[in-house]
Structures are given as structure tokens and as C-alpha cells.
Amino acid sequence: MQHSTTAYRAQPHAPSYYAASANPAPERPPLQGAVSADVCVIGAGYTGLSAALHLAEAGFKVVVLEANKVGWGASGRNGGQIVHSYSRDVDVIEAKYGLDTARALGSMIFEGADILRSRVRDYGIQCDLKNGGVYAAMSGKKAEQLQHHQELWQRWGHPGLQYMEGEAARRIVNSERYSAVLVDPTGGHFHPLNLALGEAAALESRGGVIYESSQVTRIEQLASPIVHTEQGQVTAKFLVVAGNAYLGNLIPALAAKSMPCGTQVIATEPLGALADELIPSDYCVEDNNFLLDYFRLSADKCLIYGGGVIYGARDPAHVERIVRPKLLKTFPQLKNVKIDYGWTGNFLLTLSRLPQFGRLNHNIYYSQGCSGHGITMTHLAGRLLSEAIRGQADRFDAFAKLPHLPFPGGRLFRVPATALGAWYYQMRDSLGI
Missing domain, CATH: 3.30.9.10 (D-Amino Acid Oxidase, subunit A, domain 2)
Incomplete structure (x- = not known):
């Protein structure tokens, strides 16, 4: 997985109401030098923060790499609405993929909102919920x-x-x-950017480390993945790819299917x-x-x-x-x-309008493509990624088994x-x- 290494400059938040009314947040420096972790997470949006916080709560040493700032992408710009289920509801899932798949996914359609609310409650996050x-x-x-x-x-x-x-x-x-x-x-x-900032602070309270202004330039798929930025690298036992719409072409196989x-x-x-x-x-x-x-x-x-x-x-x-x-x-x-x-x-x-979960190899996991229905789904995704890394992959695999179809005619x-x-x-x- 290669990516061009042209000089990257971190960007400020979009000129939104949310950025203008955001809670104070610390400046998080870019990664410099070599560090190690149990898990490296690419992306400090809801998916990455949710996965990282679940893992940190379970005792894992977690490092998060964010190209810009916490909540810079969709997690800090969205409508701020808690809406259950997926962009295609359970009846469509049952019609296309069968009753067993519908039961597996249907058992989780209200869980993401519960996770979100528990984060706000347990960590005292001020986000106008x-x-x-x-x-x-x-x-x-x-x-x-x-x-x-x-x-x-x-x-x-x-x-x-x-x-x-x-x-x-x-x-x-x-x-x-x-x-x-x-x-x-x-x-x-709720206020979506303040939720992301609160979840980042919760992760740090559990020992997690977030590096902002740290765009990933390439990934080495070795026995322990090595994730490179312009100024440093992270060696980890597991890698979670959670860049979603802002991953770019870092991993072409994922870009082709979204x-x-x-x-x-x-x-x-x-x-x-x-x-x-x-x-x-x-x-x-x-x-x-x-x-x-x-x-x-x-x-x-x-x-x-x-x-x-x-x-x-x-x-x-x-x-x-x-x-x-x-x-x-x-x-x-x-x-x-x-x-x-x-x-x-x-x-x-995604072409199916359903989220894509999967593995790039035995220790590199990804979740992407909520198709406009991401607030609750990303919080659920973080839990499922955490479960899979901890060896309990049944619920993760219920999504991973769905076909990830490329768009007809390719990217053009x-x-x-x-x-x-x-x-x-x-x-x-x-x-x-």
C-alpha cells in the first residue's frame, strides 16, 4: 500500500457553526520519531475514536493518527442527529441477503445510539445532547x-x-x-464536534495518544504493521483503518469500492x-x-x-x-x-448503501462507507472492531460477509x-x- 509523500499541511476545521462554538481542546502535536503500540488507528473521527476508546478501556495501548484535527471530517460537520439502523433498513437486508443476515444485523440497529449516550454519560461530555x-x-x-x-x-x-x-x-x-x-x-x-472532542479526551484519560497533523503516507504490511507519517512511524500489533471519506487513495482496494x-x-x-x-x-x-x-x-x-x-x-x-x-x-x-x-x-x-467491514490481512481491520447514516453506525463499528481485535469476531463478521461491490465502470x-x-x-x- 503506497501513497505519494508530497509535503502535507494540516487543514483547520471547516468554517462551520460547530467549529465556531466548539469546546476548548488541546493542541495535539504531530507524530515525530518511532513509537510502538498494541493498536494503531488511522483517523480521529467517530469510527476511530470509538474503536480506540473501546480498546483502551480493555487495556490496550492505542495510538491514533489524524491528518488534520480531531473531528475534522464528517464527525465534526454532520447534522448532529441520532438516527437508528443503516442506510438500508432491515427489510431490504432480508430481501437481498436472507433472514439469517437480517437477524444478525437487525440485532444491532439500536446499539449505536446506546453507545453514544453511554459515552456522554460516563465521561461527562458536554455536547448539548x-x-x-x-x-x-x-x-x-x-x-x-x-x-x-x-x-x-x-x-x-x-x-x-x-x-x-x-x-x-x-x-x-x-x-x-x-x-x-x-x-x-x-x-x-447534539453538537457533533463537541462529541468528538469529548470522546478524544475520554480516550486520553484512558492512556490513549492522539497525534494530529499526522497524515499517513504508507503502510508496511509486516508481521507487525508499520504505519508511516512524514515525520514518524508507529509499529503496532494491530491496525485499524478508519479514514472513511477522507482516506484518499492510501489503500486503493478500499477506494475502488466506495x-x-x-x-x-x-x-x-x-x-x-x-x-x-x-x-x-x-x-x-x-x-x-x-x-x-x-x-x-x-x-x-x-x-x-x-x-x-x-x-x-x-x-x-x-x-x-x-x-x-x-x-x-x-x-x-x-x-x-x-x-x-x-x-x-x-x-x-457504497454501492449497496451498507457499511463495509473487513480485514486486509490477519491484523489490519477496516470499517467504512456508512453512506450518510454514520453517527450511530460509527459508534457501533468501533465496538465491533474492538471485539474482533480481542478475538470475538462474530458480530464483526456479520458485516464483513456482505459483498463489497465495486461501482460499475470503475472510478471513471x-x-x-x-x-x-x-x-x-x-x-x-x-x-x-
Whole structure:
């Protein structure tokens, strides 16, 4: 596994609401010289931090290498919403891969949220965590899909979803755009960058070491992997690759089976009392379109609104121009509101829309490709990676056995082909089917 060794300069956080309101964090120097560890983790996002913290709690000596800063990628830029399951739900998994696979994966669909909440509770992480999430429908057909969602999750041991229409739905999210909502009291929302920073501090409290500004340049697959950066190297018994959409071409075999995609988010100025009129429940909201919108209120009553996908992860020139029309369709009364922040970030898409777990050899593990459904999945992934390294790989292998399909036509055609498919589903969304 080779990578060009051109000089690398660490980048600051995206110009987001989250970066502007982040809790204080220490400066973590880059790796210099040679160090050793039981486990080396590439990437200080949720997947890497979750795996590292689980392992450190189990007594492993863990080193994390981060090219930029803790939570620099999707983990510090996302919508901050706790949404259960995977980007393809259990009914799709059962139809494609059979009942045994559905049972194995279905037994874990609510676990990631429990892990996240336990981290916040056990380590006293200040990240504005609030309970309650909403799925919203824009048509009668989409409302039927919400009812199917409710029945499906009830069958898989999650009976608490509440379906509402009309005025009852307006008391949850006050928008004429939605004909029905499905309320999940066990959903929730939080400040995503502060969660990552808190998990990093938790790892360090357990003896873990994080090196920022330490891009990995190459990996030697020896009996004990050696991970090289520009200024140092880590020799470890195990390696966890958790770079996701920001791994680049460090490991071509992983890059060939995934595609970075960009999503856009804006944050309004603080809305004061108006915020409570828009979302009286103070729950987070996402619609159930294929190309969905998602939004919530921050702790200081800014509306954080995201939506849209840029296939191939090209940074759009004007985030506000892309997202503001979506916001105004939902809340037209905000036509004169000021947008304080606009930013973009990448998530990693797989052809199946299911996460990819696996081994590059007996002691190099990876997890990637949550396909836009990563907050709870990454926390679960960290636990499964930890279990596999500790010799309990059954649950890890339930995911690793799924086929990891390359995009048709290879890297050249994966962007236009995927965008064409998205266009088809966008047309279906616009017709309410």
C-alpha cells in the first residue's frame, strides 16, 4: 500500500457553526520519531475514536493518527442527529441477503445510539445532547412509508414510534410541507464536534495518544504493521483503518469500492422565540425522501439545516445558494433570516448503501462507507472492531460477509452513474412516490 509523500499541511476545521462554538481542546502535536503500540488507528473521527476508546478501556495501548484535527471530517460537520439502523433498513437486508443476515444485523440497529449516550454519560461530555427525533412525509405515499417504518421497527423490538397527522404533527414540527410525521423518542440530536472532542479526551484519560497533523503516507504490511507519517512511524500489533471519506487513495482496494459524496449544511442566526414556533418539540427532523433534508435547533436556537448531495465530493461554491431554497420550502417565514454559517463535508457511499467491514490481512481491520447514516453506525463499528481485535469476531463478521461491490465502470463512471440514479429518485420524490 503506497501513497505519494508530497509535503502535507494540516487543514483547520471547516468554517462551520460547530467549529465556531466548539469546546476548548488541546493542541495535539504531530507524530515525530518511532513509537510502538498494541493498536494503531488511522483517523480521529467517530469510527476511530470509538474503536480506540473501546480498546483502551480493555487495556490496550492505542495510538491514533489524524491528518488534520480531531473531528475534522464528517464527525465534526454532520447534522448532529441520532438516527437508528443503516442506510438500508432491515427489510431490504432480508430481501437481498436472507433472514439469517437480517437477524444478525437487525440485532444491532439500536446499539449505536446506546453507545453514544453511554459515552456522554460516563465521561461527562458536554455536547448539548437532547432526546427526540422525527421522520417527516410530504405526501400520502410517503406517509404510508412512515407507517411501514413503524411496523418494521416494532417487529425488530422497537415499539415506541408514534405516527401523527394533521394538527398533531404540527405540534411536533410546524411546517405545512409535511402531511405526517413519525416520532422516535429514542432519537436525538447534539453538537457533533463537541462529541468528538469529548470522546478524544475520554480516550486520553484512558492512556490513549492522539497525534494530529499526522497524515499517513504508507503502510508496511509486516508481521507487525508499520504505519508511516512524514515525520514518524508507529509499529503496532494491530491496525485499524478508519479514514472513511477522507482516506484518499492510501489503500486503493478500499477506494475502488466506495465513493466520497458531499453534503451541505447551513446555520441561521439565533432565532429566539421564533425557534420554538418552528419546532415546538425541539426534536431533530429528517424527511423520508431519497435525497433527504434534515434540520434541528442548536442549543442557542439557531436552525441547522442540511440537504443536497454532490456526487464525487466537489465543494460547492455557494452552500447557502444550494440549501436556503430547501429551508424556505419548509419554513417560508424565514425568508429574511440571516445565514451565519455554510459549510460542506464528505460522507462515503457504497454501492449497496451498507457499511463495509473487513480485514486486509490477519491484523489490519477496516470499517467504512456508512453512506450518510454514520453517527450511530460509527459508534457501533468501533465496538465491533474492538471485539474482533480481542478475538470475538462474530458480530464483526456479520458485516464483513456482505459483498463489497465495486461501482460499475470503475472510478471513471461511478460519479455520473450514481448521479443519474439519484436524479431518478429525485423525480420520484418530487412526484411523492
